Amino acid sequence: MIGGLRLAVDARGLGLPMHISGPTARFVVPWEDAPADAAIRVGWLDEAALPEPMELVFASGGMWTLYRAAGGYRYDIAAPVFGPEPYRIAWFDPAYQTGCIWYRRLPAVIAAMQSPLEYPVDELLVTNLLARGQGxxxxxxxxxxxxxxxxxxxxxxxxxxxxxxxxxxxxxxxxxxxxxxxxxxxxxxxxxxxxxxxxxxxxxxxxxxxxxxxxxxxxxxxxxxxxxxxxxxxxxxxxxxxxxxxxxxxxxxxxxxxxxxxxxxxxxxxxxxxxxxxxxxxxxxxx
CATH class of the missing domain: 3.90.228.20 (Phosphoenolpyruvate Carboxykinase; domain 3)
Structure with missing residues (x-):
């Protein structure tokens, strides 16, 4: 729960325990059946049918690049430590109410994984939800x-x-x-x-x-x-x-x-x- 927004994350497809630590852990609340402001599924890139990028929207100059893709928005997230290709790809519908995050199945990526919504996805998701009438x-x-x-x-x-x-x-x-x-x-x-x-x-x-x-x-x-x-x-x-x-x-x-x-x-x-x-x-x- 961030800013009163409930972000529901389903990471069962990873088959890995996710240990959220640090300040982020304070914002984790138990799973409830109450409606979520955003519902996100997490999986592996090699098992996903990825939405193809159609149009470049924004290049951050840092970790992420944003594209229009398959009726929504695709974020390619890269870090030099994991090589030149994106190690994580996120897709959200136009309202940012549903989405998917896929990780590249590499030992270095798996070793570094913490929260499914780890930076920058968490802040990108929340700022877009806020800007759609929330704050x-x-x-x-x-x-x-x-x-x-x-x-x-x-x-x-x-x-x-x-x-x-x-x-x-x-x-x-x-x-x-x-x-x-x-x-x-x-x-x-x-x-x-x-x-x-x-x-x-x-x-x-x-x-x-x-x-x-x-x-x-x-x-x-x-x-x-x-x-x-x-x-x-x-x-x-x-x-x-x-x-x-x-x-x-x-x-x-x-x-x-x-x-x-x-x-x-x-x-x-x-x-x-x-x-x-x-x-x-x-x-x-x-x-």
């Missing part, structure tokens, strides 16, 4: 203060998200994530969710909390919060979001979602020094 993933640190208020500190790499997480933890608050946070509107309430994709501090909690205020992080010589007008706040958040940039409809939804978010939740630019004083400063704001 958005942000580069952020999510904090639940001792009084229950939820603060989201949004920033690029190096802006101080993990530093912020550590400062608030020392002050008694709970950190849901120090790097990637999912924001959704559920039953009219804006919620922030922890994810398995943590930062250097390895904060990754499978929990959600109401979102009371958003802060765009900016390091400076003093602690000061400046309210942001909705248009500027939405633009700042979009630059720190993880929508599927190769999907025009997904981008349209994300822009509209962020516009609604910044209209409903107070947004600030937070200039801060990396000291405990910034925690007291934000607490006194009473947003």
């Amino acid at each position: 958005v993933e942000l580069h952020a640190c999510a904090v639940v203060d001792t009084d229950g208020r939820g603060f989201l500190f949004v920033g690029q790499s190096g802006d101080g998200k993990t530093t912020t997480a550590r400062l608030w933890t020392r002050a008694g608050a709970t950190v849901l994530s120090d790097d990637r946070v999912i924001v959704r509107q559920c039953d009219g309430q804006w919620l922030m969710f922890g994810t398995p994709w943590h930062g250097e501090g390895e904060f990754a909690a499978p929990a959600a909390a109401p979102l009371n205020a958003l802060f765009i992080l900016c390091k400076g010589a003093e602690d000061a919060a400046r309210p942001l007008p909705p248009g500027l706040a939405a633009a700042r958040l979009f630059a720190r979001a993880f929508p599927p940039f190769y999907d025009a409809a997904a981008l349209d939804f994300t822009v509209g979602f962020l516009e609604r978010l910044v209209t409903a939740v107070p947004c600030y630019e937070l200039v801060f020094r990396p000291t405990p004083a910034v925690v007291d400063y934000v607490r006194r704001m009473q947003p």
